Amino acid sequence: MSHSTRRNFLKQTTGLLGVAFVGTAFNFPKTNTPLLSFSTLGCPDWDFQRIVNFAAESNYNGIEVRGIKRELNLPNCPEFSSPKKILASRKVVEDKGLKFVGLGSSAALHYGDLTKRNKNLSEAKRFIDLAQQLNCPYVRVFPNDFPKEVDKKQVIDLISKGLLELGDYAKGSKVKVLLESHGAVVHSDDLSVIMKAAKHPNVGMIWDIVNMWAKTKESPVKVYEVLKDYIDHTHIKDMKIVDGKIKYTFLGKGETPVFEAINILAKSGYKGYYSFEWEKMWHPELEAPEIALLDYSKVMNDHFKNI
Template identity: 25%
Template sequence: MKVSVSMYSLASTVKQENWSVTDFIQYAKSIPVDGVELLDVYWKRRENKDQELAEVKAELVKQGLPVCAYDVTNNFVKASAEERAQEVEKVKDGIRVAVELNCPVVRTFCGDLNGAITYEDGQRWIVEGLKECAALAEKEHVYLAIENHGLLAGKSGQVKEIISKVDNPYVQATFDTGNFLLVHESPMDAFNQLKDKIIHVHFKDFREKTAEDRHKGFTSIQGTELLGTIPGDGEVDLAYIMNGLKEMGYNGWLSMEYEGLDDAKEANEEAVRRLRQYIQE
C-alpha cells in the first residue's frame, strides 16, 4: 500500500499561506509521501487552467510524485435538468484533468440534502448522472470513486446500492474511514459492507466534541458534533480497517485527509508517520 496526502488535508494552511497547487506538491515531498491527491477547488487561475495544469505537471515530475486521485466537488441532487447537466460536465472535466495528470481515480460525490429532497428522491438523479459520467470514465480507463460523504449517500448501504444501479466496473468506492461517524454507522461495519468495492481510501479520524471544546465541529445527522483528529486519537478503529485491507490484498493508495484544528503541517506529518506504522504492523 502506498501513502498519499490530500491537498484538502492542508486546507487551513492553503488558506492562511495562499498556497498554490505547486506549493502543496513541494510540501508533500518534504513529509515525505509516495503521492498526492489533488482537488478541483484549488485551481487559482480558472480562466487559464491549462497553463496552471502544465505547471503542476512539471512540478509533479520534478518532485517525482504521482497523483493518486483527482477530487471533483459535484452534487447531482439539483432541482433542474440544466443544473444537473452542469454537475455532469463538472465530473467529465475532472476525468479529462485526471487523464492529463496520468491519474487513475476521480473522487466523486453523490449529492447533498436539498430542501425536502431525501436520499430516495435524489437517488435517481445520482444514478443518471453517474451513468453518463461513467461512459467517459470507461472510455478513458479512469475510475469514478464515490466517497461516502455528507448526509446524503453517506452510508455504506447507500453507496453500495448506487454502485449496483450504475452497473459499470469503472464506478467503485472511495472508502472514507471517518465520514461514517457523521451518519452514525460503524466504520468497521461499513468496511465489511464495501470492501469488495473499495478502489481508494481516505485515512481520517474524528472524536466527539466535549464541553471544553470551543470550536465548531462537523454536525452528524443526529446533531452530534465531531472534531477531526490525528488518526489514532479518535473513534475509528483504524487497525481493524488496515488489517481488513491487508487481508483482502488491497494494494492501492491510503490518502491522508486531516480535518482537525491543530497546525495542519504538524498534524499531517504525524498522521503520515502513524499511517506508515499501521501499514508495517
Template identity: 25%
Template sequence: MKSCISTYSFDKLYQDGAFTRFDAIDKTKEYGCQGVELVLDDKTPDGSTPMEYAKALCAHAKEQGLEVPIYTTGANFFVKEPEKELERLCRHIDIAAECKIPLLRHDVAWGYYEGYTGIKSYKKVIEAVASFVRQAAEYARERGVKTCSENHGYLLQDSARMLELFAAVDHPNYRFLCDMGNFTVVDEDCATAVSALSDYIVHVHAKDMLVRSGMNFDPGRGYNLSRGGNYWRGTIFGHGNVPTFQILSAIRKSGYDGYVSLEFEGMEPVLEGVEIGTQNLQHMIEAVGKMR
C-alpha cells in the same frame, strides 16, 4: 499499500497565498510519501485554466518523484439541471485523462435543492442521480480514467445507501473511495461499514475523528452534530475514536493494496497535524504489511 497526502489536508494554509499546492507537494515528499492526491475545482489561484494548473502540479509532483494516483473534485447531480453538472464534471475527467491520472473522485449529492417538492427520501435521490453518475463513469472509461465517490454528503453517506447507489449505477468503471472516518457523521460503526463496501474500494482516505455522545454537553467550537445528534470533529490521524488500524487491516485483508491518502481536517496546527498523521499512517501501513 502506499502512503499519500491529499492536498486538501493543507487547505487552511492556502488562504493568504503564502503556502500553495506546490508547497503541499513539497511537504508530501518531505514527509516520505510515494504519492499526492490533487484536490481541484473550477477556479485556480493563479488565473490559469484548470487544465494548465493541473498539468503544472503534476509536473511538479513528477519532479519530486511522486505519483498522482487520484484527482479529486466536487459534484452535485441532485440539482435542477444535472445535465450542466455532468458537462462540467466531464471537463475535469478530461483533465485527469490529459494528465494521465488513473482515478477521479467526485461527489454525488449534497442535499435537497431549493424548490424541491418531492418526497425526501434517499431512494428518490438515487433514482435522480444514478443515470448521470453512470454517464460520467462511461465518459471516463472511454478516456482511460476510473471514477469513484466516497461516503460523503449526508444523503448518501451510510454504507447501505452507498451499496444501493452502486447497484443503481451498475457500471464497472464506477467504484468506492473509502473514507474510514466519514461514517461517523451518520452514526455508523466505521469498521462495520467499511467491511460492507470492501469489494468496491479503489482508493482510501485516512481520516480520524473525535466523537462525543449527544447525551453530554456540547463540547463547543470545532465540533459538529452527526445525523443522530452526537458530536464529532476531525483530528490528527491516530488520535481519535475511529478504529483506524483495525480498518486499515481489514482493507488490506480484503485484497486492496493501493494508495492511502491522509486527509487532515483537525483544529490542530496544520503542518504538525499532517506530519504526525502521516507518520502514524506509515507506521500502520508497515505493520499491516507484516500481518499474515
C-alpha cells in the same frame, strides 16, 4: 464541451503530454509499505511547489488535489489553465517520484433540477478531462443528499444515473469516477444499491471511513463486506465528540475505529492509497499542515510495521 470537440482536445493535449512522458501509466507502485497521499484540503494556503516538495520530503507517494491556494475549481488554477501548464505541473510531480492520485471535484449527483444537475455533471466532466491529461486515475464526486421532499428511491436513481453518465464520458480513458461516502449518503446499504445500479468499468467508490462511522456507527467489518467490490480509494482521518460536536484529531488520538478499517483493507489485499484528509480548509482552528501531515505519515508507517 461536445464529445467530438473533447476527443480532438484530448488528442492534441495528451499527444503533447505523451512526448515528455512516454512509457508512463496509471499503475501504482508496488510496495510493502502503505501508499500514502494527502488531500490539499489540509494545506489550503500552500502553493503548488510547496505541496509537492512537502509530499516528497515526508514519505508520501501521491497527492490528492482538492484545491490550490483555496481555488477549488481546479481548471481555474494557474497550474492547470493550459496544456503547457498542465504538462509543466505534471512534470513537477513526476520528477519528485510522486503521482497525482485524485482530483476532488465539488460535483453532487442528487439534484433533480435540470439546471443544477447539468451544472454539476459539467463540472465533473471538466475534471475528468483534466485528470486524463495529468495521468491521474480518479475524480471524486459527491452523492450528496436525500432531500426530504423527494422520494429516496428517486434520488438513488438520480445518483446512479449520474455515475453512469460520467462513467460513459470517461470511457476510453484510464480515469475512474469515484463516489465518496459523504453527506447524507453514508449508510452501506444505500451506497450498495447505488453502486450496483451504476456498475461500470469507469466508476468506483471512495470509502471515507469516518464520514460513515460518525453518522451510522456501522462497523468497518460490515461496511467492507458490503462495499468491498467498489472501493478504489480511501479517505483517512480521526475524530472525537467534544461537547456534542465533532473535533478532528491526529490519527490514533480520536475514538473512531479507523485502524480497524485500515487493517481490514491491508489484510484483504487493498492496493490503493490511504489518503489523509485533514480538513484545515473548513476548520481553520486545526493544527498547521506541516505538523498534521508529517504526523500522519509517521503514524501510518509505524502502524504498518505491525500488520
